[in-house]
Amino acid sequence: MTSKFLSRRRLLTAGAVGVGALALGGLNRFLIAPNYLQILESAEGLTLRAQRAMLAGQPLAxxxxxxxxxxxxxxxxxxxxxxxxxxxxxxxxxxxxxxxxxxxxxxxxxxxxxxxxxxxxxxxxxxxxxxxxxxxxxxxxxxxxxxxxxxxxxxxxxxxxxxxxxxxxxxxxxxxxxxxxxxxxxxxxxxxxxxxxxxxxxxxxxxxxxxxxxxxxxxxxxxxxxxxxxxxxxxxxxxxxxxxxxxxxxxxxxxxx
Amino acid sequence: MSEITAEPSAEPASERPQKEVIYRHKLFTRLTHWVNVVCFTILLMSGLQILNAHPALYWGQFGADDDHAFLQFYATRDGDELIGRTRIGSLTIETTGLFGASRGSDGELDVRAMPTWATLPSIRDLATGRRWHFFFAWLFVINGLVYVGASLVTGHLWRNLIPRARELRPGHILRDFWDHARLKFPKGEAAKRYNVLQKGAYLGVTLLLALLVLTGLTMSPGINAAVPGLLDLFGGRQSARSIHFICASLTVAFVVIHLAMVVLAGPINEIRSMITGRYVVPPEDK
CATH class of the missing domain: 3.90.420.10 (Oxidoreductase, molybdopterin-binding domain)
Known part of the structure; x- marks a missing residue:
């Protein structure tokens, strides 16, 4: 039980460190960005790709x-x-x-x-x-x-x-x-x-x-x-x-x- | 192997009762909690910016200027004086300074549904408000999925959040209410677990946040074509928009009560437990 707990805990920690590093990287880019709007605008591409995938069959409104x-x-x-x-x-x-x-x-x-x-x-x-x-x-x-x-x-x-x-x-x-x-x-x-x-x-x-x-x-x-x-x-x-x-x-x- | 694990205190034994420290919150709970705080704050403020573009709520598939709005923030002019008003059904109240008309950075009263301090950006800018809203909506959804996934995988949901049958007895719930009303918070062993009101509040706010995502998606004409069932679930795009606003308001109410409870239960211990995970168990009254 203990070893399982530890390994799972270690795994979670490693995952969290990864997420944290990504978040810090994003934050860093955000803070030094000449125009923070460019980063906010990146969500549009994600939304377009996600919706296009969902609308691949060209369903009707x-x-x-x-x-x-x-x-x-x-x-x-x-x-x-x-x-x-x-x-x-x-x-x-x-x-x-x-x-x-x-x-x-x-x-x-x-x-x-x-x-x-x-x-x-x-x-x-x-x-x-x-x-x-x-x-x-x-x-x-x-x-x-x-x-x-x-x-x-x-x-x-x-x-x-x-x-x-x-x-x-x-x-x-x-x-x-x-x-x-x-x-x-x-x-x-x-x-x-x-x-x-x-x-x-x-x-x-x-x-x-x-x-x-x-x-x-x-x-x-x-x-x-x-x-x-x-x-x-x-x-x-x-x-x-x-x-x-x-x-x-x-x-x-x-x-x- | 419980999440809330008692750890022996490192302090040497003495006659005085020892301070008992437990590991209360797992790392994923703490990380997703704080990401959620950032996301919700930005989503709320950019959402109010978006609301300012058309501060009226309707029920059904459609709704615009000439249709009946059940909630509306607007302003009227009485001579030179601007009066902010909020109308709910047939009840109209004067809300000058807060809703309908409020002061901008120049100190002048302007027609504005939500005040500048509550919106992102503070000046009226729907395009930028939408950019903030949709960027953080993605982050909010990803963070929410991590939380729900980890809660299922680790057993957090079943072990700590789902109330036990005995906790759902009316007598138990009433006693918990009565204790909270008297600001008598659990101590000792009882403080190591969420009480039934906490379980209800945390499950409830998770449901509210999920509803916010679903009603938000129901406002998207693209998603409407891809998943038309959402329109039927919420009774139309304008109903979904209204439910989105109501769920956001209820989440704000949750945050107010949540923060009040943190302050009343001992802010340093409570906030530390959500940062480091360590929580000092309040000793039993002797």
């Missing part, structure tokens, strides 16, 4: 019924774009609006709303989760992004899909809203470009005429007022290089939590 719809779906971020280009588009109810698909694609395209509505559509009732903490349930109809990208034809080194928006949330240079997802989320069946919300054309406050729905991620990924979809290899040269408007302001690129 929960879909709800009409009875579950939020009576009032909160509008957030830009609710009325005020750029000259946007105002011109709104003046004739987006009749002149077109969606550009370009970048690392074999067949760049420029699609009107009628073009988009001729493609196969998907309708889903899903929950929208804002990074602030609130949630709202809405019904979305739109064009699945995956088939659209397949039609455009991806170059072999294409890695990210960037969504350029018409709203100037930040104001001035670098103020235009944008977002990006990787191909895993771009080809998820619930990732759609929505033109219809709760059976009515998308309202301006919710991103008319077209917005992204990337279920399984937080609200700021769901870019509104879409103008252009650009396929790229790297996010480094877009905006401030972090993959999105809010990502450039400290938020996670992977917004699965």
């Amino acid at each position: 929960r879909e709800f019924s009409e009875a579950d719809l939020s009576p009032i779906f909160k509008a957030n971020g830009t609710v009325l774009p005020d750029t000259a280009a946007c105002e011109a588009l709104m003046a004739n109810d987006f009749a002149d609006w077109r969606l550009t698909i370009d970048g690392m694609v074999t067949t760049p395209a420029s699609l009107s709303m009628a073009d988009l509505k001729r493609l196969p559509q998907r309708t889903q009732i899903t929950r929208h989760d804002c990074v602030e903490g609130w949630s709202a349930i809405g019904k979305w109809t739109g064009v699945p992004l995956g088939p659209l990208l397949q039609t455009a034809g991806l170059a072999p080194n294409a890695r990210f899909v960037v969504f350029h928006c018409a709203d100037d949330l930040g104001g001035g240079a670098n103020g235009l809203y944008y977002e990006s997802v990787d191909l895993v989320d771009a080809f998820h069946p619930q990732t759609i470009l929505a033109h219809t919300m709760n059976d009515a054309p998308l309202k301006v406050a919710h991103g008319a005429p077209l917005r992204l729905r990337v279920e399984r991620q937080l609200g700021y990924k769901h870019a509104k007022y879409l103008m252009r979809i650009e396929v790229v290899e790297s996010l480094a040269n877009i905006g401030r290089g972090n993959g999105g408007f809010w990502e450039d302001r400290g938020y996670e690129w992977y917004a699965g939590i």
